[in-house]
Amino acid sequence: MWTYIGTGLAIFTLMMLAGILLRAAQAGWIPVDPGTFYSILSLHGVGMIVAMAIAGLGTLWYLVRREMELDERIAYIAYGFFVAGVISVIVSVIPGRYGSLWTMLYPLPFVGTYWPAWATGAWLIGNALVMLGFMLWCAQILGALLAKYGGVRGMLAIDYVFANRAFTQAGRKPPPPAMFAAAITAFDGFITGTVGLVIGTALLVHLIDPTVAIDPLWAKNLTYLFGHSIANLTMYMAVAGVYVGLPLCTKRAYHTSPQLAVAWWATLVFVIIAYFHHLYMDFAQMQWMQFVGEIASYLAAVPVVVVTVYGGVMLAHRSGMRWSLGAMFLYGGMIGWVVGGVGAVIDATIPANVDLHNTLWVPAHFHTYLLEGVLLFTLGWAFVNIEQRAGAVSNLMMRWLVGLGMFGGGALFVFSFYIAGAAGVPRRYAVEPVPGPLWAGVATAGAIVFALGFALCVFEAIRLMRLPKGEVAV
Amino acid sequence: MNKRSVAASIVLLATVAFALAPIFRGAVEIPIPVHHVLHAMMIAGAALAGILFAGSLERERRAGAPWLIVAMFAPVFAMLLMWPSEYSYFETHPYGHVAEHLGLMFLGFIAGYAGQRYANGIGWAAGIGIVAMAVLGVWGYGVAPKAMAPAPATMPSTASAAIAPPNVAHGATLFAQNCAACHGATGAGGAGPSLRNERVRKGLAAAEAWIENPAAPMPKLYPGTLSAQDVADVAGYVETLR
Amino acid sequence: MGTAYLSFEIFVVVGALAIIAMVFLANYRSQEPLPQEVVTSKGYALRRYWFWLVLVVSAITFAMTIPYFPYSAAKTPADAKHFTVVAQQYGFSLPAVVPVNVPVVFDVTSRDVNHGFGIYGPSGAIVGQVQAMPDYTNHLAMTFTVPGHYTIRCLEYCGIAHAAMQGEFDVR
Numbered sequence: 032m033w034t035y036i037g038t039g040l041a042i043f044t045l046m047m048l049a050g051i052l053l054r055a056a057q058a059g060w061i062p063v064d065p066g067t068f069y070s071i072l073s074l075h076g077v078g079m080i081v082a083m084a085i086a087g088l089g090t091l092w093y094l095v096r097r098e099m100e101l102d103e104r105i106a107y108i109a110y111g112f113f114v115a116g117v118i119s120v121i122v123s124v125i126p127g128r129y130g131s132l133w134t135m136l137y138p139l140p141f142v143g144t145y146w147p148a149w150a151t152g153a154w155l156i157g158n159a160l161v162m163l164g165f166m167l168w169c170a171q172i173l174g175a176l177l178a179k180y181g182g183v184r185g186m187l188a189i190d191y192v193f194a195n196r197a198f199t200q201a202g203r204k205p206p207p208p209a210m211f212a213a214a215i216t217a218f219d220g221f222i223t224g225t226v227g228l229v230i231g232t233a234l235l236v237h238l239i240d241p242t243v244a245i246d247p248l249w250a251k252n253l254t255y256l257f258g259h260s261i262a263n264l265t266m267y268m269a270v271a272g273v274y275v276g277l278p279l280c281t282k283r284a285y286h287t288s289p290q291l292a293v294a295w296w297a298t299l300v301f302v303i304i305a306y307f308h309h310l311y312m313d314f315a316q317m318q319w320m321q322f323v324g325e326i327a328s329y330l331a332a333v334p335v336v337v338v339t340v341y342g343g344v345m346l347a348h349r350s351g352m353r354w355s356l357g358a359m360f361l362y363g364g365m366i367g368w369v370v371g372g373v374g375a376v377i378d379a380t381i382p383a384n385v386d387l388h389n390t391l392w393v394p395a396h397f398h399t400y401l402l403e404g405v406l407l408f409t410l411g412w413a414f415v416n417i418e419q420r421a422g423a424v425s426n427l428m429m430r431w432l433v434g435l436g437m438f439g440g441g442a443l444f445v446f447s448f449y450i451a452g453a454a455g456v457p458r459r460y461a462v463e464p465v466p467g468p469l470w471a472g473v474a475t476a477g478a479i480v481f482a483l484g485f486a487l488c489v490f491e492a493i494r495l496m497r498l499p500k501g502e503v504a505v
Numbered sequence: 506m507n508k509r510s511v512a513a514s515i516v517l518l519a520t521v522a523f524a525l526a527p528i529f530r531g532a533v534e535i536p537i538p539v540h541h542v543l544h545a546m547m548i549a550g551a552a553l554a555g556i557l558f559a560g561s562l563e564r565e566r567r568a569g570a571p572w573l574i575v576a577m578f579a580p581v582f583a584m585l586l587m588w589p590s591e592y593s594y595f596e597t598h599p600y601g602h603v604a605e606h607l608g609l610m611f612l613g614f615i616a617g618y619a620g621q622r623y624a625n626g627i628g629w630a631a632g633i634g635i636v637a638m639a640v641l642g643v644w645g646y647g648v649a650p651k652a653m654a655p656a657p658a659t660m661p662s663t664a665s666a667a668i669a670p671p672n673v674a675h676g677a678t679l680f681a682q683n684c685a686a687c688h689g690a691t692g693a694g695g696a697g698p699s700l701r702n703e704r705v706r707k708g709l710a711a712a713e714a715w716i717e718n719p720a721a722p723m724p725k726l727y728p729g730t731l732s733a734q735d736v737a738d739v740a741g742y743v744e745t746l747r
Numbered sequence: 748m749g750t751a752y753l754s755f756e757i758f759v760v761v762g763a764l765a766i767i768a769m770v771f772l773a774n775y776r777s778q779e780p781l782p783q784e785v786v787t788s789k790g791y792a793l794r795r796y797w798f799w800l801v802l803v804v805s806a807i808t809f810a811m812t813i814p815y816f817p818y819s820a821a822k823t824p825a826d827a828k829h830f831t832v833v834a835q836q837y838g839f840s841l842p843a844v845v846p847v848n849v850p851v852v853f854d855v856t857s858r859d860v861n862h863g864f865g866i867y868g869p870s871g872a873i874v875g876q877v878q879a880m881p882d883y884t885n886h887l888a889m890t891f892t893v894p895g896h897y898t899i900r901c902l903e904y905c906g907i908a909h910a911a912m913q914g915e916f917d918v919r
Contacts, residue, residue, distance in 0.1 A: 065696050065907050066722075105570045132904055136861040138881060143836045143860065143906040145722040159581070166577045170631070174624025182626065225580070225634045229641050232584040242590045247861065247881055249645025283783040290794075312863070312902075313878045314885040318818050325812065329805040337798045340769075345790040347773040351780030366769050370762045377754045380808070382815035386751040386873045389863055389902040453755035455873045457865065457902055460910035464900070650882045686837040686911040696837075696908040722907045724836040729858060 034110065035089020036413055042082035042117065043406065047485070049075045051478045057463050057471035065461040066145050069130035072459065073154075077120060077133035080262055081161055083401060085113055086409045087268025088168050091216060094209045094271050095172055099179040105171045112164030119157030123150045132459065134258040137234065137250035141241065151238055159231045165261075166224040173217040180206050186214050187299075188292040195289060205287045211295040212271035216264055219303055223260040226253050248315055255309035262397065263302050266368065269405045270339060272412030273361050277343055279415055280358040281350035285342065294334030301331035308379045312388045321381065328379035332372055340365050355424035356488065359434055360411030367403025367441075371396050374449060389459075391467075392452030399445045402481070403438070410488065417492055422501015425491050433491065436484015443477030509561030513554045517614075520550030524606035527599040534596055537589050538643040544587055545639035547606055548613035552632030555617030559628055576619040576627070579612040580635040586612070587639065589647020668734050671709070671741025679739040683726055692746040697723065704744040712740040751872060817875075823888040827852045834862035834879035836906050839899055839914035847894045847918050853887040855879045862912070863902025869895030876902050891918045 049071050056063035063071075092106055123129040127150025131140035140151050180186045191198045191205040198205075206214070230253040237243050278285040307324025310316050343365045352358055374396035378387050387393070418424050425433075451470040456463050463471065524547050527533075535543070586608050595602040616635045621628025642648075681690070687697030694700070707715060716736050717727045727736050827850040833840040835858035845851055855864045855877050862879040864887065874897075877887040891897075899914035 065910065069904075069907065102570060105573060108570055108574065130907070136903070138860045139904075139906070143722050143724055145907055163577055163581075167573055170573055170577065170620070170623070170627050173630060174627045177626040178624055221630055221634065225637055226641070228581055229584065229638045229646075232581055233642075233646050236585065236588060240588070240590050243588070243647055244649035245647075246645035246649045248883060249648075251861070251880075253641070253645075312876055313880070314818055314887070315878075315880060315883040321816065321818060322813075326809055329809055333798070333801055333805065337794065337801055341790070341794055341797065344769060344772050345786055348786050348790075349776055349779065349781040350783075350786075351777065352773075362769075362773060366766055369765045369769065373761045373765065374758055377758055380812050381817070382812050383750050383754045385817060385875060387754060388876060389865070390751075390873070392754075449755065449758060453751045455751060455867060455871060457900055457910075459904040462910045682840070683838050686913065687908045696911050724859070726835075730835065730840075 032089045032093035035092065035106075036086045036409065038110075038114075039082045039084075039086025039089065039409065040413075042078055042085070044485075044489075046075050046078040046082060047478075047482060049078070051475060051482065054471050054475045054478060056461070057468060058475050059468050060472065060475065063461070066128065066130060068461040069132065069459075070124050070128050070146075073130055073132045074121065074124040077158065078117075079401060080133070080265065081113070081117060083265040083405045083409070084165070084261065084268070087216075087265050087271075087405070088165075090272045090409065090412055091172065091209075091213045091268050092168070094275060095175060095213050098207065098210060099175050101171065101175055105167060109164040109167040109171075112160050112167065116157045116160030116162075116164065119153050119160060121157075123153035123157060127153055129154045134254055136254060137237075137245050137247050140234075141237065148238065152235065155231055155235045155238065159228065159235070162224045162227045162231065165220060166228075169217040169220040169224060172213055173221065176206075176210065176214050176217065180210075186210075187296060188287065188289075191287075192289045192292050205292065208274040208285060208287050208291055209271040211287070211291065212267055212274065215295055215299045215302075216268050219260060219299060220264055222303060223257055223264065227257040227261070230254055230257060248313065251310065251313065252316075256303070256306045259306040259309055260303055262401075263305075265405050266400060266408075267298065267302070269364075269408035269412070272408050272415075273339070273343060273365065276357060276412050276415040277346050277361050279419065280355065280361065281346045281352045283346050283350055285346060291338055291342075294338035297330065297334045301327045305331050305379070308384075311381050311384045325379060325381055329376060332376055335368065335372065340369055353424065354430065355414065355418050356430060356433060356491065357411050357414035357416075357418050357424075359430065360407040360414060362411075363434075363438060364404050364407030364411060367399055367407060371399030371404055374399060386455070387452060389457060390452040391448045391456050391458050391470075393458055395445055395448030395452050398448060402445065403441050407437075414492065414495075417495045420500060421495045421498040423495060423498055425495070429487065429491055433484050433488045436480050436487060440477045440480025440482075440484055444474050444481055445477075447471070447474040447477065507561050509557045513557035513561060516550055516557065517554040520547055520554065520610060521607075523547060523550070524610055525603055527595075527602035527606070530599075534593075537592060537647045540592060541587065541639055541642045541646065544606075544609055545636050545643075547610055548583060548639050549632070549636045551610035551613035552617035552628075552635060555614040555619075556621045556628040556632055559618045559621035562622075572619040572623040573627075576616050576623065576631040579616040579619075579631070580638045583609055583612040583616075583635055584638055584642070584646075587642065587646070592647070668737050670737075671744075672738045673741050673745055675735075676738035676740070676742030679731065679735055680742050683730065684739065684743075687723075692743065700743055700746050703746060709740055709744055712743055713737060716740055817877075817887070823850050823852060826850075827888065829854055832856070832864055832879070833858055834864060834901070834905075834912075835859055837901075837908040837912040839864070839901075839912070841899065841914045841916050843916055845891060845897075845916050845918050847891050850888065850890050853877070853889070854884050855887060856884045857881045860905050861903045862905045863900075865900045865902035867898040867900060868893060869897065878903060894919045 052061065053068065053072055053075060055061045056068055095101060128146040129150040130146060176186045184190060186206065188205040230250060233245055237245055274285060304323055305327040307320045308328045311321055311324065343362065347362055377383050378392055378396055447470040451467055454466055456467040586605055595605060613635055617628045617632040620631030687695055688700050689695045692700035703712065713736050716739065719725055828846060829852050830842045830845065832853050832855045857879040859881060863876060864879045865876040866874050868874045875887060875889050877885045895918060897916055897918055901909055901912035905912065
């Protein structure tokens with residue numbers, strides 16, 4: 032687990048520095064030519080998602096392993112695929128100068144490119160390797176869950192929900208909450224990986240043989256189905272750490288309930304079909320897809336606010352919990368998830384999307400999700416483990432500093448995206464129209480404060496890890 | 506021979522018979538989307554046979570990682586085997602066509618078999634995955650709608666032999682519409698290089714040649730957007746930039 | 748459409764309420780802890796109402812947005828004026844003038860890669876947008892009520908000069 036989490040956080044750190052550079056460039060503080068800008072942006076996008084995914088997969092693997100046997104070799108082989116893929120992608124950007132961004136839409140990256148064809152190949156192959164590692168991981172977890180709980184029926188606790196009395200009277204137990212996160216990740220992840228491999232292979236074939244035709248709308252649908260799902264799944268992976276970590280911090284129990292099972296069934300379905308919301312401005316899509324996109328986007332929020340976040344608030348409420356860094360991050364991550372969700376649901380509303388699509392509002396909401404949601408869940412889980420092992424927490428001043436840095440700086444960072452997006456500043460612009468550069472400056476400042484808080488937090492983690500194993504339970 | 510292996514054999518033989526069709530049908534043209542569907546059916550039959558075979562075996566120990574890697578790679582190779590631009594070649598070479606079908610079946614079989622050998626249920630996941638990939642190809646892999654060919658306001662006429670001397674005023678208009686985005690409103694540069702005093706670097710003929718055949722990332726606007734006369738006009742304008 | 752600032756206000760209000768509520772609930776009387784059963788018995792009872800509230804608000808909001816979908820608007824009056832818009836790397840071919848207070852339809856397509864046809868009004872806010880795709884034509888139906896100078900920006904990443912890709916027309 033620590034290999035996965037450590038690798039994920041290491042990649043995150045590099046991508047964060049790249050991100051600060053990008054925002055500073057948009058603020059006009061550091062001169063970066065458009066070609067380099069888009070290459071770094073491509074790396075930043077895919078790198079962040081893969082970083083969060085690797086960390087989340089590590090957390091889930093560890094939690095699944097606590098319940099059943101898992102072959103470590105597969106985890107290492109999958110890891111090998113991830114590392115190979117990441118290296119290939121990095122090579123395609125530096126020195127390859129690939130610059131088509133991670134959700135590239137066919138006919139990009141074949142038209143108007145300023146980088147050699149091998150860089151496109153390296154990018155596609157790198158992403159395919161990461162996908163294959165992901166499929167290996169999903170297949171392993173799925174196989175283990177199916178075996179342990181008795182097929183799909185048991186894994187999703189169908190009998191537990193629909194024949195609850197008979198189930199409990201027979202002395203049977205449903206899977207614990209974190210196993211639902213694992214099941215949905217593995218199941219939806221399999222679909223995500225399959226779709227990613229289709230579009231990736233099709234593009235690779237087109238690279239080698241440009242006479243192979245590809246339908247641009249088909250490619251767009253597959254690209255967004257893949258991209259949307261993998262990004263959302265990083266959140267649902269990290270939630271498993273909350274299901275186990277928050278009860279530890281609050282010294283309360285969190286069990287599976289029929290509501291929790293149904294909530295995860297809803298997530299299983301709605302997370303995938305909500306992808307249509309990326310194509311609202313594609314009037315060539317069939318209309319029913321747009322309707323489904325909006326309703327699925329709304330419904331995907333229901334399990335989150337009614338079960339997971341509500342449950343988290345109930346755990347924390349009047350629990351006498353000590354606000355260690357672990358607790359702060361786990362709870363703060365839920366706040367970030369909700370705030371990002373508000374921004375997301377607004378963008379998922381079609382009349383609002385007309386004015387917000389492809390403006391900075393889009394990175395606003397997903398940076399909120401990722402920076403103040405997924406990342407915090409991952410850090411929270413890591414810290415809970417570190418603090419438990421050391422039997423100690425950070426001192427008050429350190430907690431205040433880290434909190435101010437990461438919540439305050441983070442809030443300033445994402446807020447400037449929202450306001451610039453509402454003002455109509457487009458996303459993915461190397462040079463933004465007014466008032467873009469002003470808010471890019473604010474964002475850079477916020478990001479630097481965030482990075483300082485993050486650095487303190489890393490320093491604190493290392494300090495706690497070096498303490499001898501403590502006896503005092505936190 | 507238990508029931509599962511009997512069923513598996515029947516499914517497999519039926520699928521093989523289906524896969525041999527090109528030998529008996531001879532050279533026949535089938536649209537690419539239909540071809541994808543037929544391939545998907547073959548893969549589905551083979552995957553099902555693989556799943557049934559794996560289920561029919563006596564298994565003492567759980568299979569390890571290699572099975573899983575094989576199952577995960579199979580779909581990628583299947584997509585490579587369904588290379589759309591080669592379909593016309595295989596339609597006139599039936600034996601090669603059948604060999605390819607058998608290759609697809611092999612990949613479908615091992616996706617189902619290897620997945621199921623690894624863990625119960627994974628064979629179904631891998632099998633459905635590989636069939637889904639083949640089916641997804643129906644709508645876009647080797648298939649694209651006919652280009653709409655809209656008529657923009659500046660639609661050029663087809664190539665004419667004689668080109669009049671450059672109309673610099675017209676060239677200025679064309680420059681503003683097509684070139685200013687990258688080269689700046691006054692040619693001072695931006696995403697693209699500065700064109701001031703370009704006449705020192707490229708004479709009129711060289712400028713025209715470059716516009717007609719630029720190196721990336723400069724877009725190639727001739728003959729789609731610009732006619733030969735347009736190229737002369739805008740090149741003439743560029744030559745005046747100081 | 749001018750909904751961007753409304754979106755932003757809703758976001759700020761709801762977001763602030765959410766933050767305040769979650770922080771308050773976690774810190775409320777944190778010095779006097781309660782056993783979990785007491786909290787959960789009240790909490791689960793409340794949750795039932797919370798669930799229905801969220802579901803009903805979602806359904807009503809969804810229903811309210813349907814009349815504002817831009818898709819069926821493409822089936823506008825037969826006498827709407829049509830303008831062809833072709834996007835390419837890195838410019839737009841556009842009409843120079845668009846009539847005011849008249850239903851118009853932009854037939855938008857692309858010559859090469861995906862672009863975005865984003866219309867910015869005289870005040871600088873987005874008034875409409877649609878994707879410009881190769882091999883497909885999208886129809887954007889609008890009626891301009893404010894005369895003036897309109898700017899077009901590309902709203903789908905299309906290559907190195909994506910940020911420089913602009914166009915303009917006048918509405919009068």
